[in-house]
Amino acid sequence: MKVIDLHQLQKEIIALALENNRQAQQKIYAQFAPKMLSVCRQYIKDLHQAEDIMITAFMKVFTNLKNFEHKGSFEGWIRRIMINECISWIRVQKKVSFLEDEYYQEGSFNNIESNFNVDDIQFLIDDLPDGYRMIFNLYAIEGFKHKEIAILLGINEGTSKSQLSHARKMLQGQISKLKNYENGTK
Structure with missing residues (x-):
């Protein structure tokens, strides 16, 4: 062999x-x-x-x-x-803008178990504003650190953290709405 x-x-x-x-x-x-x-x-x-x-x-x-x-x-x-x-x-395309928000609140983001498939999750990520989506992808999917994201995008590290926090909150809200819809509640 x-x-x-x-x-x-x-x-x-x-x-x-x-x-x-x-x-x-x-x-x-x-x-x-x-x-x-x-x-x-x-x-x-x-x-x-x-x-x-x-x-x-x-x-x-x-x-x-x-x-x-x-x-x-x-x-x-x-x-x-x-x-x-x-x-x-x-x-x-000038499709992204970042709010200079140095003050972010680190929330507790629980892992939400669901029956969502990859396409459902991608749809939810696509629905994020461009800045949120970009930072969410760089941090959560690509594994970049906030300092690296700040350098890459020319923003403050705090802005990166804030945008990620907002993206997570928005995703959690979307997932909760979908779960309620699946369960027949609104």
């Missing part, structure tokens, strides 16, 4: 893609596009727009492939490009 070193195989594919080998680029795209579309979809409500942004971001991936230093995850590197491209698009 022969053991294949997947890390080495990935390095070879990246090296070929660096030489503009279209088959290697296609392999990278085919491997990561489904996950990256999901990442873009977290930030961009419209699926077609999210797909356009993902394709633009993949062009940046291939253009900047020489900058990947094989330190850390290749997928993580691509993911970061996707997130930055989404944030850039949202900024250009």
Whole structure:
């Protein structure tokens, strides 16, 4: 039985893609596009727009492939490009504004068990105002710290915390309404 070193195989594919080998680029795209579309979809409500942004971001991936230093995850590197491209698009569209709110109240946000599927949760996240949604995604889904979010978005750390707190409250309210609706109460 022969053991294949997947890390080495990935390095070879990246090296070929660096030489503009279209088959290697296609392999990278085919491997990561489904996950990256999901990442873009977290930030961009419209699926077609999210797909356009993902394709633009993949062009940046291939253009900047020489900058990947094989330190850390290749997928993580691509993911970061996707997130930055989404944030850039949202900024250009002027679809996001952050209220400078240094005073936030850390609430207790209980895990709410429900029968909601991924599409239901995505629908609730999509319904958040753009600023709330962006910070919620960066913090809760991507795992960024408030300091990193503040630097990335050019806002105060307190603003990031406040926006997350507001997003969580809004999501909790939406989930409670849906649970009441499911239970037949209003």
